[in-house]
Amino acid sequence: MSHATIQPEGRPSSFDPHHPPEKQYIDDCVHCGFCLPACPTYVLWGDEMDSPRGRIYMIKKAAQGEAPLDARFRTHMDNCLGCMACMTACPSGVEYNKIIEPTRAQIERNLSRSAGESLFRKLLFATFPHPARLRLLAIPLRIYQKSGLRALTHAIGIPRLLPKRFAAMESLLPEVPSSVFSKLPVSIPPRSAQRRRVGMLSGCVQQVFFPHVNAATARVLAAEGCEVIIPREQSCCGALMVHSGVEDGAVALAKKTIAAFEAADVDTIVINSAGCGSTMKEYGHLLRDDSAWAARAAAFSAKCRDISEILSELEPRAHRHPLKLRVAYHDACHLQHAQAVREQPRKLLAGIPELEVAEIPEGSLCCGSAGVYNLLSPGTANQLGDRKVDNLLTTSAQAVLSANPGCLLQLMNGLRRRGMKAIPAFHMIELLDASIRGVSAETLLHGDKTATIEAN
Amino acid sequence: MSQCESGNLFATMLTAAQIAELRAAVGPDGLITGESQLQTYECDGLTNFRVLPGAVVLPRTAEQVQAAVRVCARHKIPFVSRGAGTGLSGGALPAAAGVVISLARMNRILEVNIPDRYVVVEPGVINAHVTQRVAPSGYFYAPDPSSQSVCTIGGNVAENSGGAHCLKYGFTVTHTLALDVVLPNGDLVTFGSPALDAPGYDLAGVFVGSEGTLGVTTKITLRIVKRPEVVQTLLAAFASPQAAGQTVSDIIAAGMLPSAMEIMDTLAIEAAEAAVHAHYPMCGGLLLVELDGPAIDVATLMHETRALCEKNGATEIRVAQSEHERMLVWKGRKAAFAAMGRISPNYIVQDGVIPRTALPEVLTEIDRMAAAVNLRVANVFHAGDGNLHPLVLYDHAIAGQEEIAIDLSYRILHLCVDKGGSITGEHGVGKEKQQALGYMFSEPDLATMQLIRCAFDPDSIANPDKVFPRARLCADRPGPYAPHPLETAGVAEIF
Amino acid sequence: MPKAAARTLPLALTDALPPLAAIAGAEHAHLNDDSISISPANAGQIAAILGFAREHGLAVTPTGAGTKLDWGNPVAPRIRLVLDRMNALREHSWQDMTCGVEAGCTWATMQTALARHGQMVALDPLWPARATVGGIVATNDGGPLRIRYGSLRDLIIGMTVVLADGTIARTGGKVVKNVAGYDLHKLMTGSFGTLGVIAGVNFRLHPLETQSRTWTAEAADPSHFEAPLHALLDSYIIPSGLQIRIDAQHCALDLRVAATPACLDEHAAELTRFFAPISICESSETVLGVRQNLFDQSGSVLLKASLLPSRICSVLSQLRAWSAAEGTEFTAVAQGNGLVDIACKAASDASIALIHRLRPQCSSVVALQLPAELRNRIDLWGCSSSALPLMREIKRRFDPERILNPGRFIGNI
Known part of the structure; x- marks a missing residue:
């Protein structure tokens, strides 16, 4: 019978020998196709190369030397949002993240991008992971926004003339808050008998553009009996770089983050950004080959929890005041798929009296944020963002919740595009915080964002 | 150099002109020609067979489908249609250097x-x-x-x-x-x-x-x-799949018609548990029975079904109490094939049908055949209609094991035919069971089916090298062998 | 394979008789005025008879009891292939819920045998005591049970067919679930004997409906049934028969449901609610056999119309209005699945006018029984399918010499 699998004659892999995607992970895929309808790019385009199954197949072919590492290969890998919805859908337990991430690193190392694209990426990685630099940029940005210049620019239609990616960046950036320069204290005492000593990640985009979310997170933790330590030495967790294949940069940031929290000596590390949380839980894998760091990274990762996870672990103690509001909960991909955290945020929200939480149809489909995907592939991101917003609008919710700053930016942008910017977007911790502090729904919907800890 | 398995003696590469015609038919964004991209279409859910197509088109309308097919008809290019590519018999396996028509974008x-x-x-x-x-x-x-x-x-x-x-x-x-x-x-x-x-x-x-x-x-x-008023799902654990099978026969004999009856053996349960944690009871043979209809009737039928399970020695009987539980029960069963990936590096899923009454002896015979070649076979079946899915587990990395597994899977199919059944209950003949179709049907039967094929497709370009055991030309007549005009002319030979 | 014989002179029937008699036995071949009737004993003899017919260009009509011979375009066959000797129920695997029967077996004989194990072929055709399996399958007949169990397409799992050139082919098999090869038996079902002679059929079986109840409601006009019908079809009640009977004066709806008595009691209460203020009362299940009465009226035009179920009531109302206007007598029985049998006693022009009026309102209207004088005034099939050329090609492949019921089917196939 001549139909047995064709055996190539030991061809050299198209990947270089440093951390190529490993055969054991690739071989987990049995080519069943259950991942196809879960994948945003397959849903949009219907072609096999832009599905997880197809991408894994292309990677396998490259590993077997039957396909080159070329621009076409890179395009299909770049198209991948890294949302990990395929991992949730896969019955065989394929660890897609362990296949795509090393592949992206291989691409960055072995293929050169166009000058324009390289520069743009360099710019992204030079700013986003650095809160101090982001803050500096925030000053002119705030002026741009508050002075009416932005409104004028949009009225004239200038963004349409900008290169797509710059236009995307322009539209995504949120209102720079007045609290942009506020900083959280290093240590916050618990407001009830101490149960835990936790570290908190302040993030990069989060701390600059959503400092009120960090403040709310710290307040809720404190209310639930946690001593919160926010080490000053911490940096960006490196998620954006891990997801884009910038391996060296990611490793450096990981080590810095681990060291900062080790010094703080905490029981748990709490993360309120889904994208960051998923990367930090994978530090053990990222640093597996580094003999000095492997064990430390694994220990660190074992302590990482999303804010909804830790609050679900601890019995709710602080009294929840009612919030008479109808909200829609948007599952961030890096929380629902990459970390498989779905029930905990819902359970927490269910603990708020009079709060109605609606499910968004097609909830497993990414909103298009996907790290910096909405900056690198704005066309596709907008298609997904519009689809997400259209689904959201069917819920008649007064506000939308998420667990990730990237998602919040994307949703806000999408709502603006649909002329619905009156619908606010919150991190779900803000609702918990409001409920604990007895803030009314009205105030929450229209009020100013409190970025300090003292307010109570 | 691409690896092509040439099922078509006359396979040639698509010319630039033909590609241009295809591009005109479906638009530039509807055509795929890059080799690394075409590779992703070289197989469907059955990965043992791989053939590189010449081009893939993704039409959005019926008119585009017609235009693409006309190009193929004009140049006698073989074409194969493809949906999600999840088929398990190689039905979407491309024709060498032919066209794949993907219908994925026609999804309204x-x-x-x-x-x-x-x-x-x-x-x-x-x-x-x-x-x-x-x-x-x-x-x-x-x-x-x-x-x-x-x-x-x-x-x-x-x-x-x-x-x-x-x-x-x-x-x-x-x-x-x-x-x-x-x-x-x-x-x-x-x-x-x-x-x-x-x-x-x-x-x-x-x-x-x-x-x-x-x-x-x-x-x-x-x-x-x-939708029926109520749907109730029962899970019963038996010491063996045979005992579960006997229960199924008893249910039929009692004049009941459940909406579904499924049996899984130990290996299949293991895989399904690992995949979706449906909390199945571990046992030799798990029976899943689903009854639906008006509430009062279902209650009566469920009562009778429980009694029959007990009569056949069920060690545990559970009835799903909520829609969520019911979904979870089915999730395990439906993920069973793909979940095999968790307990074995490779597997072949077969799809034979047997008369329900033959179930016990066929299972016993499969066990014997598997043991004889040192392979494991997991069993999942639609017990209600006798559709058997033996999953032959093997490791591709062990030299020769794949061939043994394939051979075992075909012998199981022959066994099904011998017992009065069929070689395929739902996966189709495709590429995989072409030869076996000849075991199930005789020459006159196949020749008669060929009449239909020729009426629709006299040039044999629609998924040509599938289903039938040998390539047939359309002037073939049923009945005793007679030389084809091409043979008489000395142009072609049948071998 | 012998080539088609050059036909120099048509063979006289008297000359055809001896060779045919030699195939089936002299006592099984008879000369009629215009044809020879021959009763083969098995598929091999059928093949030989067809081979002979092909060689001499003799048109053949396969027949059982001849109950539906006048359906379709008229054929003047030279050979009437009678299946009466091939009448055995070959197999009944009750545990597998399948059976195999020869085409000449009468429906009732088969069902009686199957009933011994509490099973049936879930179909209620016309004239079950006389009609044979082969004829019922060839004409795709079916009655009220169809609304629950589907048509012959859903009940046949295999078939043995003899083709015009003598090939004996099997299709499908003996198991319910089978996708090996093409479903030739689906092509044969309803093909009116134009593609081959059905020699044997394998059926999937269902448990007999041992407990059932029938109800009837009467109304002045079909439009009154619109809402109750909609509610009924949208409910959890599973009808085993649902029909509306109508003529110029009466209009009634009958429903039969098979379930446990407790369930039937519950249904009774629901029905009262759906139909209020029309009263709905228990009646006899024999009322569901009235369809046959329409076909038994001699001299009537008999139409089979197919509509979308949501249009039944309005079309029946229109039918009544037209008939009243034209002064024609009519009776109709409409099944809940949209199939309507209409018997019409009227002057020729009025009948033709009625067909023309109905056709645009329905998905199809076929004149199954049409008096001879009307046959060349209207296309009784009324089919304008885009697939007609393909159907002709299929006929050409299966019966290139056109010996099987030539001209009987749509488009004069």
Whole structure:
């Protein structure tokens, strides 16, 4: 019978020998196709190369030397949002993240991008992971926004003339808050008998553009009996770089983050950004080959929890005041798929009296944020963002919740595009915080964002 | 150099002119020609067979499908249709250097008519989405293959897919009222109608299950069914699959018609548990029975079913208490194949059918055959209709094991035919069981089927090297052998 | 394979008789005025008879009891292939819920045998005591049970067919679930004997309906049934028969449901609610056999119309209005699935006018029984399918010499 699998004659892999995607992970895929309808790019385009199954197949072919590492290969890998919805859908337990991430690193190392694209990426990685630099940029940005210049620019239609990616960046950036320069204290005492000593990640985009979310997170933790330590030495967790294949940069940031929290000596590390949380839980894998760091990274990762996870672990103690509001909960991909955290945020929200939480149809489909995907592939991101917003609008919710700053930016942008910017977007911790502090729904919907800890 | 398995003696590469015609037919964004991209289309759910196509087209409308097919007809280029590529018999395996027509972009639901109980869809619509669309009105689309969250209606039509509930609810053909089909010459015709008994030959009935060899469907009118008042799912644990099988026979003998009956053996349970944690009881043979209908009737039937399970020695009986529990029970069963990846590096899933009464002896014989070659076989079956899915587990990395596994799977199929059954209950013949079709049907039978094929596709370009055991030319006549004109002319030889 | 014989002179029937008699036995071949009737004992003899017919260009009509010979375009066959000797129920695997029967077996004989194990073929055709399996399948006949169990397409799992050139082919098999090869039996079902002679059929079986109840409601006009019908079809009640009977004066709806008595009691209460203020009362299940009465009226035009179910009531109302206007007598029985049998006693012009009026309102209207003088005034099939050329090609492949019921089917196939 001549139909047995064709055996190539030991061809050299198209990947270089440093951390190529490993055969054991690739071989987990049995080519069943259950991942196809879960994948945003397959849903949009219907072609096999832009599905997880197809991408894994292309990677396998490259590993077997039957396909080159070329621009076409890179395009299909770049198209991948890294949302990990395929991992949730896969019955065989394929660890897609362990296949795509090393592949992206291989691409960055072995293929050169166009000058324009390289520069743009360099710019992204030079700013986003650095809160101090982001803050500096925030000053002119705030002026741009508050002075009416932005409104004028949009009225004239200038963004349409900008290169797509710059236009995307322009539209995504949120209102720079007045609290942009506020900083959280290093240590916050618990407001009830101490149960835990936790570290908190302040993030990069989060701390600059959503400092009120960090403040709310710290307040809720404190209310639930946690001593919160926010080490000053911490940096960006490196998620954006891990997801884009910038391996060296990611490793450096990981080590810095681990060291900062080790010094703080905490029981748990709490993360309120889904994208960051998923990367930090994978530090053990990222640093597996580094003999000095492997064990430390694994220990660190074992302590990482999303804010909804830790609050679900601890019995709710602080009294929840009612919030008479109808909200829609948007599952961030890096929380629902990459970390498989779905029930905990819902359970927490269910603990708020009079709060109605609606499910968004097609909830497993990414909103298009996907790290910096909405900056690198704005066309596709907008298609997904519009689809997400259209689904959201069917819920008649007064506000939308998420667990990730990237998602919040994307949703806000999408709502603006649909002329619905009156619908606010919150991190779900803000609702918990409001409920604990007895803030009314009205105030929450229209009020100013409190970025300090003292307010109570 | 691409690796091509040339099933077609006359395979040649597509010319630039032909590619240009295809591009004109579907637009530049509807054509794929890059080799690394074409590689992703070289197989479907059956990965043992891989053939590189010459091009892939992704039409969005029936007109584009016609245009692409006309290009193929004009140049006698073989073409193969493809939905989600989840088929398990190689039905979407490309023809060497031929065209793959992917229907994935034709995925709209065109019409929903609840009072007249039909839905009109494009072929790329996902099976489960049909039910999702009509569920709010209390209806569902009955054929539910395990891959229903991915597989497309077009693919279901090609294979006449069944699923777990076909004992009571029938197959795709039972629920197909009408089809728009692009014939291999590019003509668009309609078979059937939303109203019953359109005059003429039942071409819709012939087309469903023809595995893409008669044309490409571009629009399907499907029957939808009212959801029963209650659905109750029972799980019973037995010491062996044979005991579970006997219970099934007793249920039939009692005049009951459950909507589904499934049996899984220990290996299959293990894999399913690992995948979805449905909390199945570990046992030799797990029986899943689903009863549906008016609440009062179901209660009576459930009572009787429990009694029969107890009579056959069930060690544990559970009835799903909520829709969530019921979904979880089915999730395990439906993920069973793909979940095999967790307990074995490789596996072959077969799809034989046997008369229900032959189940116990066939299982015993399969065990014996497997033990003789030192391989494990997990068993999952639609016990209600005798459709057996033996999963032959092996490790590709061990030299020679794949061949042994393939051979064992074919011998199991022959066993099914010997016991009065069929070589395929739902996966189709495709590429994988071409030769076995010759074991099940005689020359006159095959020649008669060939008459139909030739009426639709005289040039043999629609999925040509599938289903039938040997390539046949269309002037072949049934009955005793007679030389084909090409042979007489000395141009061709049959070997 | 012998080539088609050059036909120099048509063979006289008297000359055809001896060779045919030699095939089936002299006592099984008879000369009629215009044809020879021959009763083969098995598929091999059928093949030989057809081979002979092909060689001499003799048109053949397969027949059982001849109950539906006048359906379709008229054929003047030279050979009437009678299946009466092939009448055995070959197999009944009750545990597998399948059976195999020869085409000449009468429906009632088969059902009686199957009933011994509490099973049936879930179909209620016309004239079950006389009509044979082969004829019922060839004409795709079916009655009220169809609304629950589907048509012959859903009940046949295999078939043995003899083709015009003598090939004996099997299709499908003996198991319910089978997708190996093409479903040739679906092509044969309803093909009116134009593609081959059905020699044997394998059916899937269902449990007999041992407990059932029938109800009837009467109304002045079909439009009054519109809402109750909609409610009924949208409910959890599973009808085993649902029909509306109508003529110029009466209009009634009958429903039969098979379920446990407790369930039937519950249904009774629901029905009262759906139909209020029309009263709905228990009646006898024999009322569901009235369809046959329409076909038994001699001299009537008999139409089979197919509509979408949601249109039944309005079309029936229109039918009544037209008939009243034209002064024609009519009776109709409409099944809940949209199939309507209409018997019409009228002057020729009025009948033709009625067909023309109905056709645009329905998905199809076929004149199954039409008096001889009307046959060349209207296309009784009324089919304008885009697939007609393909159907002709299929006929050409299966019966190139056109010996099987030539001209009987749509488009004069």
